[in-house]
Amino acid sequence: MDKFEAGAGQDSLLKIRVELVDSKPEIWRLIELRSSLALDQVHQALQVAFGWEDAHLHRFVTSDPFTPLRPVDGEFPEVRQWLPVQECEEPGDKPEEDCSLERLLTLGSGGAFYEYDFGDSWLHRIELVSRRPADEGSPPALLIDGARRGPLEDSGGLPGYEEIMDALADPSHPDHAEHSAWAADITGSDAPFDPAFLDIAAVNRALAEQF
Template identity: 80%
Template sequence: MDIFNAGAGADPDSILELRVELVDSEPAIWRLFELRSSLALHEAHQVLQAAFGWEDAHLHRFLTSDPFAPLRPVNGQLPEVLQWLPGQECEEPGDRPEEDCSLDQLLTLGSGEAFYEYDFGDSWLHRLELVSRRPAEDDSPPARLIDGARRGPLENSGGFPGYEQIMDALADPSHPDHAEHASWVADITGSDAPFDPAFLDIPAVNRTLAEQFRRTQSGEKRRK
């Protein structure tokens, strides 16, 4: 299959309702978006960064299947796991530039499902699931968060095991590591306010997304 024509036949101006959940999060950490199907993967990356509170401080990749699931041989051979990276990070023959693939193409290749991994050390793996598709209107924004639950884990917290340890210590003032972790969280968040892992400010995320795309559009106009 030609991956760059994988979305052929799909409406380039459709709106995708997309559910994104952090794999293995308990309680579940998830987001529900309305996204233009024509978004390139590097733009989808920025959307996910804003929605989960990441700081774009680590490597990332998009994949058509779970990179940690056991592979089943097909005709005696292991299938290739397709992955898309920023163009400057493509080093292996099978690496594909994320700038050259749309969100719609990725989901088509994954039969309505895909994965996004951020920070290969902490390995925050997100499952992307297409919920529905509808025609876009002229004033439909490129990206909008419409629902979700819980804020994203903190950067550099050690994956879910480390993040859960930090949250346990924060919730218990008598915990021997409470003061140390409270200081670390304040440094990471830039605030001394109590950290609430259940808080999600959807309007703030949408303001960030709107500003991101405003800057992108302004830059494109200047280049023209």
């Protein structure tokens, strides 16, 4: 039986693992979401889970958008992507408001990708871990586990973020003071920036407020 057939037609809780592609050490979240959530709601949940600020464009796709396409019968297949309805411009663009998490994962055979900030290109791999029936008291979104805080906004993608983290970790680094001031401005705190910190309880409080 296909893993999506069980519970078809009723709301389920999908446990998904979301990792920031190519992050080392790995930045990941294990989060439980209602299968009926539309992708614009999944977007909001992922923003909270990774500490993003929803300051940039985003999209959902069923396969790695940076893997070269192979022609089928001499033609390249249409790339489907789900975006906010106001951002849909190309023939393959679909409104994220009209697609559920269940549907996305079905189309992606249990996996999908979420890209946030097309400049820094924070690419998240989404994988279905398990499903269970939803009960009346189940929250729409719940962070179960994870590792490390999400990168700072506008830090230049993973290469830029890693350079900033190297500078912050070394007081003798020529850019230490500059990057420390920048991190304090971004986070609103003068406390030393700890890339390994993740407050799951705080994330779940924020998710409860969001949903």
